[in-house]
Amino acid sequence: MATPPDPWSVFALDVGDDHRLHVEQSGAPDGLPVICLHGGPGSGMAAAHRQFFDAARYHIIQFDQRGCGRSTPRGGLAHNSTAHLVADIERIRQHLGIDRWLVFGGSWGATLALAYAAAHRGACLGVILRGMFFGSADDLRRFFDDGQRHAPAVHTRLAALAPPGARTRLANWLPAALLTARPADQAPLVTAWMAWENALDSGPTAPFTPPTGDALAAAIDKYRVQAHYLHHHCFLAEGWWRDAAAALADLPVAILHGTQDRICHPDNARAVHAACPGSRLQLIDGCGHSPFAPAMAAALVEATRRFAVDMGFG
Incomplete structure (x- = not known):
């Protein structure tokens, strides 16, 4: 994998409601614009995601969503919903003077990418979705409850x-419990939640070191944002993705998903593909949820390379 490029622009964008977004631009200023949406909800942008794009071809835009990373207020839940984030993405596009861009997202970022592209189809050159998540009751049940057989000891400690x-x-x-927990009770909930997520993604015997100090405080803020979204089913109606996917018919849409993903079920990718005429589905054998597994990372690099060539940036 290529070394992620350093940003050439870093700024804070005031989006109202007392929220200021941390935004970074990297790659080629005159390249093919792409908005790269991070997961979570609550995780924050990662420089490592830039390696999926050829820095000589792509103008890469990333930002920390409301309440996340270096956006302020960190952990802020007020005026923080999917509709707010969709509006924020469009505000970033207009602020940067970009006519149309590629929309790229993984996990919760794929949810947000699909929601944004359906609402602002005319602003999109295409969409790349990795590890599709719907925010549905089924998604939450599969993650928190149905995976018990995979790592019973870790699940027992959480339960x-x-x-x-x-x-x-x-x-x-769990999401409601974390949102209402006293400060002293938040750390055990977050640590157990993190350990469970690690076991699902990396295996039941994968090492896990609980965070402490500032890292623990940041994790609590992150998982409270996530709990806020999950408690409200990501502020999306049941089955919302069907109309969203159908709205992207004949727009270039690539869907990638690991066959061994235990955090977001591969059936989600199949369902979006079926609902989006003309989309391309690629199931990556043996891969879980992480975008950095070698086979998944290679597939993402190839998907962005192919898109750039098709758009005349070859």
Whole structure:
């Protein structure tokens, strides 16, 4: 993989509601513009995601979503919903004077990419979706409850924090519990949640080091943002993705998903592909949820290379 390029522009964008977004630009200023949307919700942008784009061909735009990373206020939940984020993306495009751009997102970033592209189809050259997440009750049940068989010991430690009646229904209990927990009770919930996510993504025996100090404080803010979204099913109606995917018919849409993804089920990718005429689906054998697994990373690089060539940036 190529070394991620350093940013040549870093700025804060006031989007109202007391929120200021951290925005970075890298790659070629006159290249093919792409907005790269991070996951979570709550995670924040990562410089490592730039390696999926040829820095000589692409003008790469990234930002920390409301409440995330270096955007302020960190952990802010007020005026923070999917509709706000879709409006923020469009505000960034207009602020930068970009006519149309490629929209790229993974996991929650794929959710947001699909929602944005459906709302602003005319601003999109195409869409690349990796590890599709719907924010649905089924997604949450699969993540928090159905994966118990994969890492029973780790799941048991997470479930032990819940009241007895909620231990088989963590999807219903945990997001709300974190949002209402006293400050002293937030760290154990977040640490157990992180350990569970690590076990699903990396395997039940994968090492996990609980964060401490400033890293723990940042993790609590991150997972409270995530809990805020999950508790509200990401502020999206049940089955929202069908109309969104159909709205992108005949727009270049590439969908990539790992066959062993235990965080976002591959059926989500199949469903979007079926609902979006003309889309391309690529299931990556043996890959889980991480975009950095060698086979997945190579497939993402190839998808962006192919798109650039098709757009005349070859």
